[in-house]
Amino acid sequence: MTKTHKTRKKFNGILGLFLAVLLLTACGKKGQDEFEKGKALYTAQDYKTAVTQFALAADKGHAEAQYIIGRCYAEGKGVEIRPSVRSWHLSTSHGMGIPFHD
Helix, strand or coil: CCHHHHHHHHHHHHHHHHHHHHHHHHHHCCCHHHHHHHHHHHHCCCHHHHHHHHHHHHHCCCHHHHHHHHHHHHHCCCCCCCHHHHHHHHHHHHHCCCCCCC
16 A cells, blocks of 8 residues: 555545534534524513424424424414314424424
8 A cells, every 4th residue: 555545545435534523513503593582482481482492493303393283283372273283293303303292
């Protein structure tokens, strides 16, 4: 193996690692900003606006936001109680890895 080949192989390994970290970082933040805004609004008991922020996060693939929307539809926080919508959101969040709690 030549020195050039070893250098190229090492560079490709480092590049691959960098791209993997970049991808994981990007995926891990999907909807996180909207989720954090939703949590702050929920804590302030502005449930209607919180649900809107959670919906934005859920649309970007945020599983916990999906779960909280389901709970809001179950409890009538910011939205009217709608069991079918509640079930859909909770089931979707479960499919995204959130344990189902009823």
